[in-house]
Amino acid sequence: MAEFFHMGGYGLYVWGSFGVTALFMIAEPLLLRSRGRKIRKRIAHIARIEREVNP
Amino acid sequence: MTSRLINWFKFSSPASFYPLARKISLVSTVIAVVLIAVGLYMSFFVAPTDYKQGEGYRIIFVHVPASWMSMFIYVVMAGWAALGLVFNTRLSAMMAQALAPTGAMFAFLSLWTGSFWGKPMWGTWWVWDARITSELILLFLYLGYMALRAAIDDPRRGDRASAILLLVGVVNVPIIYYSVKWWNTLHQGSTIRMNQESTMEETMLLTMLIMTLGFWAYSIAVAMARVRTVILERERSTTWVRELGGGEI
Numbered sequence: 041m042a043e044f045f046h047m048g049g050y051g052l053y054v055w056g057s058f059g060v061t062a063l064f065m066i067a068e069p070l071l072l073r074s075r076g077r078k079i080r081k082r083i084a085h086i087a088r089i090e091r092e093v094n095p
Numbered sequence: 096m097t098s099r100l101i102n103w104f105k106f107s108s109p110a111s112f113y114p115l116a117r118k119i120s121l122v123s124t125v126i127a128v129v130l131i132a133v134g135l136y137m138s139f140f141v142a143p144t145d146y147k148q149g150e151g152y153r154i155i156f157v158h159v160p161a162s163w164m165s166m167f168i169y170v171v172m173a174g175w176a177a178l179g180l181v182f183n184t185r186l187s188a189m190m191a192q193a194l195a196p197t198g199a200m201f202a203f204l205s206l207w208t209g210s211f212w213g214k215p216m217w218g219t220w221w222v223w224d225a226r227i228t229s230e231l232i233l234l235f236l237y238l239g240y241m242a243l244r245a246a247i248d249d250p251r252r253g254d255r256a257s258a259i260l261l262l263v264g265v266v267n268v269p270i271i272y273y274s275v276k277w278w279n280t281l282h283q284g285s286t287i288r289m290n291q292e293s294t295m296e297e298t299m300l301l302t303m304l305i306m307t308l309g310f311w312a313y314s315i316a317v318a319m320a321r322v323r324t325v326i327l328e329r330e331r332s333t334t335w336v337r338e339l340g341g342g343e344i
Contacts, residue, residue, distance in 0.1 A: 064204060065200075068317060
């Protein structure tokens, strides 16, 4: 196991590459999801106000 | 033209593309997860150790797919920009807008993983080599496009101005691609060749192709999810979005 993480002495470089790539490719969809939620919430909010004003 | 099977212009309207984008995004997500899982397994457990670079070469399995995607996404964005200028369709500009952050991310990852590969193999994190410099310019083009779009208040004017920036910048892509041929650089030449046999062991090549297809599916999934958000943000005062507002969106 330790040998696997050691990567024949290239551990820092291999995990530095794969790790940061994984971090970005996990963070991007998560950030996008919260951006989507925000606008959906806002639209639902406006729709609710309109229904109350104009039932 | 009544014999046309699919009316493509139907999907150029954000309202009719919105539900389709969701389906494409879901399917691409599944494909991306499967391909990247298989690709990662092969990257570490199936692909053999390199005779020269030992385990260090494994960076190739993220470096090359990220670099390819960064160039490919830019070309696709320029294509959407051109379509948008010719047909004056809103959705084309929205597609370019949806792809930009993902393209920028891959350009950054290409430089980052390249740096982490350059340090152990060339002895330096960074060098002003033709390929690396032109890839850095690509990252700046992405950032410039996003900044320009965001800086113009009228979205349609922003679409046109940023579309022109995208089209001018496309000249950089062949420069990146051929830089290793045109100039004597520290960066190695390509191992995948169109017209002759590749100089790479078969399982290594297969792993790289699977990772590339996985990154491809990832990009489609994220871009489709983002274009839905962009559509809602930009069309929030239209009737069709208002009608969605009450129910499930």
